[in-house]
Amino acid sequence: MTPPPPPPSSDSAGLRRLRALGHGLTHSSYVPGPLFGGAVRRRWTQFIPYVLALALTATLLPVTILALSNWYGLPGALAGGIAVAQTVPLLLLVDRPLLAWWIVLPADVLCALVLLPQADGDVNVWPWPAPVLIGYLFVVLAVALREKRPTLVGVWLVTGAVSIALALIYSRDNDGTNVLLFVLSSVLLVIGGAVRERGEAQRRLAEVQTLSEAERAQRTLLEERARIARELHDVVAHHMSVITVQADSAPYRLTGLSPEAAEEFGSIAASARESLSEMRRLLVVLRNDGTEGERAPQPGIARAQQLVEATVRAGVPAELSLPGDLGALPPAVDLSAYRIVQEALANVVRHAPGARTRVSVASDGSFLTVLVVNGPSDATSSPLETTGTGHGLIGMRERVRLTGGTLDTGPLPDGGFRVAARLPLDPLPASAPEDVT
Structure with missing residues (x-):
């Protein structure tokens, strides 16, 4: 030893x-x-x-x-x-x-x-x-x-x-x-x-x-992209499910189909099921929190009135201009518009309490325009947060970039703030969503 x-x-x-x-x-x-x-x-x-x-x-x-x-x-x-x-x-x-x-x-x-x-x-x-x-x-x-x-x-x-x-x-x-x-x-x-x-x-x-700020910003960006990817999955999964059901039921609904046509419908249904399976596997990776709330139906701009009412209850005088004839919006655009309004109103509550706020949503058939403008903060109220990290604006830009639109944000001369998003109503090419996943 x-x-x-x-x-x-x-x-x-x-x-x-x-x-x-x-x-x-x-x-x-x-x-x-x-x-x-x-x-x-x-x-x-x-x-x-x-x-x-x-x-x-x-x-x-x-x-x-x-x-x-x-x-x-x-x-x-x-x-x-x-x-x-x-x-x-x-x-x-x-x-x-x-x-x-x-x-x-x-x-x-x-x-x-x-x-x-x-x-x-x-x-x-x-x-x-x-x-x-x-x-x-x-x-x-x-x-x-x-x-x-x-x-x-x-x-x-x-x-x-x-x-x-x-x-x-x-x-x-x-x-x-x-x-x-x-x-x-x-x-x-x-x-x-x-x-x-x-x-x-x-x-x-x-x-x-x-390093902490950089990591926090990167983490926020990745979380926002992951949530966008999950939302895209829900939207695409709906349409793929419809395609699968229609392709499977076509031979029974349509009489006189040739064997070649029936086989083609079967191939379409099989490809749709395979795509759904791959997207579900991707969703398992992205949905790491195990919450059931992510599986709930995604909100749209039609629910902006609820956001405005909640903002008013928080002590911010807000008004909404939302036409009733927007028509059927693309799901990604509909959800992005809702999230932009949600984040913009949340920023007003945090940084400019008591500021008069106006939310306007309009469509010209080619683009959906979302405008959130608030005035200066009420002098009698103190903001909940005096400084911001800018992570909310990062999420807005990611959503706008996903749809191929433009975003303009910045302070106003009177001390207020302006958020303006212009989202195209035409669908993007199929390769565009890959940039954010």
Whole structure:
């Protein structure tokens, strides 16, 4: 029997932490994106951090040269070289802050060692003159806004170690800028890291919300298409059943049929039964909720009066203009017109309570026109929903596209809303319904 592996020791855990810190200091975790999280709404705003970095460098470079040469008496060439090493890397703060830190920190330590002989003079600001202190704090802030937590811990530890080492080198009284740098760096690392993590959390939340909205819209679209397919099945199944019955009874109803004609009627009946069987199998797949309500007769535009009455009972003054001579409408058009009126009135109740609404249905023999127009919402009533997902409009467009019609929706100048559908009364080609299934 193989003995279980020994538990990891505290030494190995410590080594793993040290390796993680070392990896964080040598491998940047920066991912391109907005500096403070969130989305960039205007293209020009992405250049603002670069402009700020350039302005910071252009300001600190001459100030550092003057400070090193005038306050500490360094030769101009030496002061310029050290100042360039300390300030020019600030141009990397936006995209490569960790690299800038690796350049600026050694340059600052070199500057402190060069200024060590002047620490006993009239100016005893050592080891970090004011321009050097400001530049390093900006580097630390940029690292905190771009890098992950292990890198920040490593930067904090290295900063503390350097401050302690310089304090040991020069133990006489000074202004304590090494302690000030360590404390301010710690504060900036904590604040910057919190801002960065909050920005990442907001971006992840926005991505999840975007995916959820897309999935919800896709699910609504698929549900609407499935319901349309079931409704088409009911319509087509009715006509196919009639064809089957007529083809089966033709030899008995019609006398004097030849054997060839009787056989042809039998073939027609068999083809109709096969089509019905295939459509029923498709319906089993689509009708996954097991409800019996789907098998009820489908409503038509003739029942629009019931919708209007229900809307009036909900507190919306609505009126209907429906001629009584529409004739026999194609089942798909009849059902689509009803569903469009139903969804439009439901939207009025949800988003514009108390708005005066007018429903008009007309036919010119070639097209059926459905128009639902509502005015602005009643100021004394608050809407049930202040925002909408647009899924109802998606279902309307799917139904109109199914019949080959057109749909026009949009707000009105007075604050109302308009839904206008134009549905052709001529049947579509047989291949058209396949687009939605």
